[in-house]
Amino acid sequence: MSGVALFSCRACGHVWQFRRAMCPACAATDIAVVEAKGGGTVWSATSVHRAPTPDLDVAGGYGIALVTLDEGPRIMARAPTDLVIGERVTVRAENGLPTIFRA
Amino acid sequence: MAYLTGIGITAYGKHPGLQPLDLMEQAVLAALADSGLQRDALDGLITGYATTHPHLMMGTVVCERLGLKPRHAHQAQCGGATGAMALVLARHLIAAGACRHVLVVGGENRLTGQSRDDAVKTLATVGHPEHEVPLGASIPAYYALLAARYLHETGANEAELAELAVLMRRHALGHPLAQLRKAITVEDVMASKPVSTPLKLLDCCPITDGGAAVIVSAEPLAKAAIKLTGWGEAHTHQHVSEIPDDLGLGARIAGAAAFETAGRKPADVGLLGIYDSFTPTLAIFLEALGFAPPGGAGRAAREGRFGRDGALPLNLHGGLLSFGHPGVAGFMAHVVEVVGQMRGEAGNRQVRDAPLAYCHADGGTLSSHVGFVLERLS
Numbered sequence: 223m224s225g226v227a228l229f230s231c232r233a234c235g236h237v238w239q240f241r242r243a244m245c246p247a248c249a250a251t252d253i254a255v256v257e258a259k260g261g262g263t264v265w266s267a268t269s270v271h272r273a274p275t276p277d278l279d280v281a282g283g284y285g286i287a288l289v290t291l292d293e294g295p296r297i298m299a300r301a302p303t304d305l306v307i308g309e310r311v312t313v314r315a316e317n318g319l320p321t322i323f324r325a
Numbered sequence: 326m327a328y329l330t331g332i333g334i335t336a337y338g339k340h341p342g343l344q345p346l347d348l349m350e351q352a353v354l355a356a357l358a359d360s361g362l363q364r365d366a367l368d369g370l371i372t373g374y375a376t377t378h379p380h381l382m383m384g385t386v387v388c389e390r391l392g393l394k395p396r397h398a399h400q401a402q403c404g405g406a407t408g409a410m411a412l413v414l415a416r417h418l419i420a421a422g423a424c425r426h427v428l429v430v431g432g433e434n435r436l437t438g439q440s441r442d443d444a445v446k447t448l449a450t451v452g453h454p455e456h457e458v459p460l461g462a463s464i465p466a467y468y469a470l471l472a473a474r475y476l477h478e479t480g481a482n483e484a485e486l487a488e489l490a491v492l493m494r495r496h497a498l499g500h501p502l503a504q505l506r507k508a509i510t511v512e513d514v515m516a517s518k519p520v521s522t523p524l525k526l527l528d529c530c531p532i533t534d535g536g537a538a539v540i541v542s543a544e545p546l547a548k549a550a551i552k553l554t555g556w557g558e559a560h561t562h563q564h565v566s567e568i569p570d571d572l573g574l575g576a577r578i579a580g581a582a583a584f585e586t587a588g589r590k591p592a593d594v595g596l597l598g599i600y601d602s603f604t605p606t607l608a609i610f611l612e613a614l615g616f617a618p619p620g621g622a623g624r625a626a627r628e629g630r631f632g633r634d635g636a637l638p639l640n641l642h643g644g645l646l647s648f649g650h651p652g653v654a655g656f657m658a659h660v661v662e663v664v665g666q667m668r669g670e671a672g673n674r675q676v677r678d679a680p681l682a683y684c685h686a687d688g689g690t691l692s693s694h695v696g697f698v699l700e701r702l703s
Contacts, residue, residue: 239456239566266477268469270461271519274449276442278461283519286462288470288566298457298566307477319460 224260225315228293229253237294258297260312262289264322265296267305287322289313327416329551329699330426331360331540332661337649338504340534341437345375346390348432348536352654353391356538361547362426364391367540369424370398371411373431373653376447377438387430397424404451404688405600407431408537408657409695413556415541425543431653432536444532451689453564465529465603467565467690469521472605475572476523478620479612483523485623486604487514490527490646492626493601496633497643499674504533504649528604533649537657539664545703549668555589555698557582565690572691573613579694580614580685587698589681591615594698596666596679597637598659600686601644610685611639614696638676641666656686667701 230237233250244251267287273279285301289311299313299320312323333355335348349372357364372387380386383400387393397418403410408431415427435444445463452458452467476482491511497503509527517526541553559578562568569575584590591614599614601607608622616637617625625631631639642648642662645655663682665671685696 240453240564241455266470266474268466268473268524269519269522270463270466270469271521272445272463272465273461274445274458274463283522284461286460286466286470288474296566298453298460298462300460307473320456 224258224313226258226260226297226313226320228256228258228295230256239295239297258291258293258313260314261292262311262313264305264307264309264311265290266307267301269303289322326543327419327553328542328545329539329553329660329664330542330546330548331356331362331538332664333357333359333538334502334658334661335432335536336502337533337535337651337658339437340434343434343534344438345378345433346387348434348534348654349387349430349538350390352432352536352538353428353430356428356540359548360540362540364393366426367393367428368396369415369418369427370395371401371414371427371429373407373411374400374402375433376444376652377434395424403693405602405656406686406688406693406695407653408660409684409686409697412539412541412553412660413558413695413697416553416556419541419543427541428538429541429657430536430538431657433652433654434534435651436532436534438534441532453566456566457564463521465524466521468603468605469524470565471568471572471609471691472523472603475605475609481608481620481623484511484515486528486608487511488623488626489601489604489607490514492631493640493644493646496641496674497647500642500648503643503647504531505643505647524603530602530645530650530655533651533655535649535651535654535658537654537661539657539660550702551664551667552700552702553697554700555583555585555587557586557696559694561692563689563692568691572609575687575691575694576610576613576685579696583683583696583698587700589698591683593681594637594683596663596676596682597631597639598663598682598684599639600656600659601640601646602650604646606687607644609691614685633674633676638679641671641674641676660684663699667699
């Protein structure tokens with residue numbers, strides 16, 4: 223399992239990442255916490271060469287991607303800098319941050 | 326019902342020593358002079374926020390500074406769409422009979438009032454505090470993710486996006502108040518420093534000091550009658566993680582509502598003021614709104630479609646990308662330019678007759694959209 227927590231609506235089956243008491247799709251309030259299995263597809267990716275704070279700057283940049291998990295939601299994760307959109311990847315929580323590994 | 330009767334703007338760039346209130350005041354004095362109104366005729370005020378002067382009640386702070394005693398005043402916050410939102414809200418206040426002359430003002434010393442690192446850090450906080458900011462994401466990174474997706478979906482390339490930066494710079498060359506007035510080429514954009522791939526430095530708007538003000542009135546005044554005839558909003562998400570699959574969805578919803586309210590269609594438009602924080606922002610909007618084919622905004626720019634003599638003149642002051650982006654006043658400069666053009670006051674930048682214009686801004690990461698139609702009635 224990935225260590226990445228998701229929420230699932232028991233009424234309509236919609237799955238998402240951000241904490242909420244009400245399903246964004248159907249407004250039901252019967253919500254379960256589930257864990258992402260970890261499989262996903264890269265929706266977009268970037269390599270950051272100008273970090274928001276200087277202490278984060280890495281020579282050659284660091285990768286951030288949006289990955290569409292197999293459960294449905296799209297989440298942001300740290301990533302290799304050379305990801306290609308459409309690539310199959312694995313997501314795992316590393317030091318509390320969702321991190322992408324090549325499948 | 327609601328007319329844009331006064332416009333005022335400062336030079337954009339560096340104003341060391343000037344605070345947000347100084348810049349707002351300069352812009353308001355210019356807008357008052359432009360409208361011919363006496364100060365005490367202003368009975369409504371909507372101001373923006375300033376990251377260099379965080380305050381819970383900027384509306385009242387501005388009233389006090391200007392000596393205004395309005396029937397309504399507040400501070401609006403909707404990121405880059407704040408100015409557009411405030412103009413539409415001013416129209417609603419007038420339509421409700423609450424006010425007759427509403428002052429909309431934004432101004433900030435975003436460039437000299439803080440370190441560059443502080444500016445970047447402040448802006449990064451629009452990201453999700455748990456799920457995005459800790460990853461080291463920044464505003465350019467959020468837009469870079471959208472840019473990469475846009476390029477993937479449309480088949481457009483980075484050099485075509487660069488055309489939009491080149492065009493904005495070409496337009497800024499004609500405006501004495503613009504921040505960046507050194508001509509650039511596609512090669513310059515491509516060779517500029519990577520910020521967050523695929524975005525290079527010249528794909529990004531600069532950080533700027535500046536202020537702008539627009540007065541919205543219940544009737545036309547001394548200058549040409551520029552009426553706000555249509556408006557629309559869309560709020561599809563806040564954080565880029567939750568953006569809809571369709572990148573253009575919010576823009577399309579807001580644009581369609583604006584044209585429907587006005588009883589017009591995009592084909593009627595002869596002048597554009599479109600938010601351009603990054604080159605992909607502009608491309609996505611132009612294409613979602615139907616002003617360029619999918620993936621074709623950059624090519625259309627190269628072919629002259631958005632130039633002064635083209636079919637759809639766009640951001641003739643240079644946009645955020647070259648005129649500058651001091652926060653709330655950033656998009657207000659688009660409005661000032663559009664109104665000046667519609668009146669025929671744009672001098673060496675003047676387009677042939679432009680009686681109908683469309684303006685569009687977003688806040689966040691294509692999150693909040695405000696679009697509106699302006700028409701010249703006399």
